[in-house]
Amino acid sequence: MQFKNRITELLGVEIPLVQAPMGWIARSPLASAVSNSGALGIIETSSGELDVIREEIIKMRDLTDKPFGVNIAQAFVRDPKIVQFVIDQGVRFVTTSAGNPQRYTQELKSAGLTVFHVVPSLDAALKAVDAGVDGLVVEGGEGGGFKNPQDVSTMVLLPLIRSKVDVPIIAAGGFIDGASMAAAFALGAEAVQMGTRMVSAAESPVHENWKQAIINAKETDTVFLNRAHSPALRALRTEKTTRLEFETEKNVMAEFGQALELYFGGDMEASIALTGQVAGRIDSVRPVADVIAEVKAEFFATVSALSKQYL
Numbered sequence: 001m002q003f004k005n006r007i008t009e010l011l012g013v014e015i016p017l018v019q020a021p022m023g024w025i026a027r028s029p030l031a032s033a034v035s036n037s038g039a040l041g042i043i044e045t046s047s048g049e050l051d052v053i054r055e056e057i058i059k060m061r062d063l064t065d066k067p068f069g070v071n072i073a074q075a076f077v078r079d080p081k082i083v084q085f086v087i088d089q090g091v092r093f094v095t096t097s098a099g100n101p102q103r104y105t106q107e108l109k110s111a112g113l114t115v116f117h118v119v120p121s122l123d124a125a126l127k128a129v130d131a132g133v134d135g136l137v138v139e140g141g142e143g144g145g146f147k148n149p150q151d152v153s154t155m156v157l158l159p160l161i162r163s164k165v166d167v168p169i170i171a172a173g174g175f176i177d178g179a180s181m182a183a184a185f186a187l188g189a190e191a192v193q194m195g196t197r198m199v200s201a202a203e204s205p206v207h208e209n210w211k212q213a214i215i216n217a218k219e220t221d222t223v224f225l226n227r228a229h230s231p232a233l234r235a236l237r238t239e240k241t242t243r244l245e246f247e248t249e250k251n252v253m254a255e256f257g258q259a260l261e262l263y264f265g266g267d268m269e270a271s272i273a274l275t276g277q278v279a280g281r282i283d284s285v286r287p288v289a290d291v292i293a294e295v296k297a298e299f300f301a302t303v304s305a306l307s308k309q310y311l
């Protein structure tokens, strides 16, 4: 059995699974492990550390001969030459997020890149298709990270967008295994993107305290912050984020504090640990290769069991 669809063709991967871009986390150790497992690793640019990112991309070429991509999170772009920077790195695939799809799509496509835009609503999806993107990352509000303040769950958003657009879709928000991937495919996706599962993977560079907090988290242990402002975000429940949960007066972004003290120093109160609800389903730190091999086997077992029972 093999995956063969528009996304495996477009990305040149064996397994239509994409590792989420995540500031400071989506770098060569994690992304190369994903690409070497047959899925697609992504290198982040949201940290804004473009000199480091350039080195990371050089390292990727040593660590893997498989395809990988880059993300441009528009809200975090500090360097106006980011598009040229990405083009210069010679990558073939880019996801754009947190911004206007009209801004970068044509420039990236003219340079021969395949462009997917991340969308949290049907209106955003239609706008991105209008802007000429090759595909969409449809991201439900249960996922970790920066979010549309009007969040919609993957279960509602994915089939809705599928029914209105023809471009290939990568589903994001809530995916960790082959059964949830099969569900996404039933709803019209041709790939899934995993964020929280990858933060807690063995090759993820974050401090053990964050990984353990994900393992200990129940499905109710994330908070949706900053709904009254923008961007909203979904993060792990800690003392700090519980205090901020119903804050409407001030913009919670001001409380981000020292992110790296949390990410790499393990002080879970130093900042806000972007994490999705699916943390409630994660019970161990595992190497990326194991996770991806199991996703693949479970996907086919799920599809086959369903067809045996119902066809």
Ligand SMILES: Cc1cc2nc3c(=O)[nH]c(=O)nc-3n(C[C@H](O)[C@H](O)[C@H](O)COP(=O)(O)O)c2cc1C
Pocket: 020, 021, 022, 023, 025, 044, 046, 071, 073, 096, 097, 098, 118, 139, 142, 143, 144, 145, 146, 172, 173, 174, 175, 193, 194, 195, 196, 197, 199, 273, 274, 275, 276, 277, 278
């Ligand atoms: C720690 C963290 C950082 C993230 N940073 C980014 C980012 O820089 N750019 C982006 O497009 N998405 C970012 N996201 C969102 C992910 O790309 C992904 O869509 C989301 O995590 C999927 O939901 P899941 O957490 O349920 O897997 C981030 C998510 C997390 C958990």
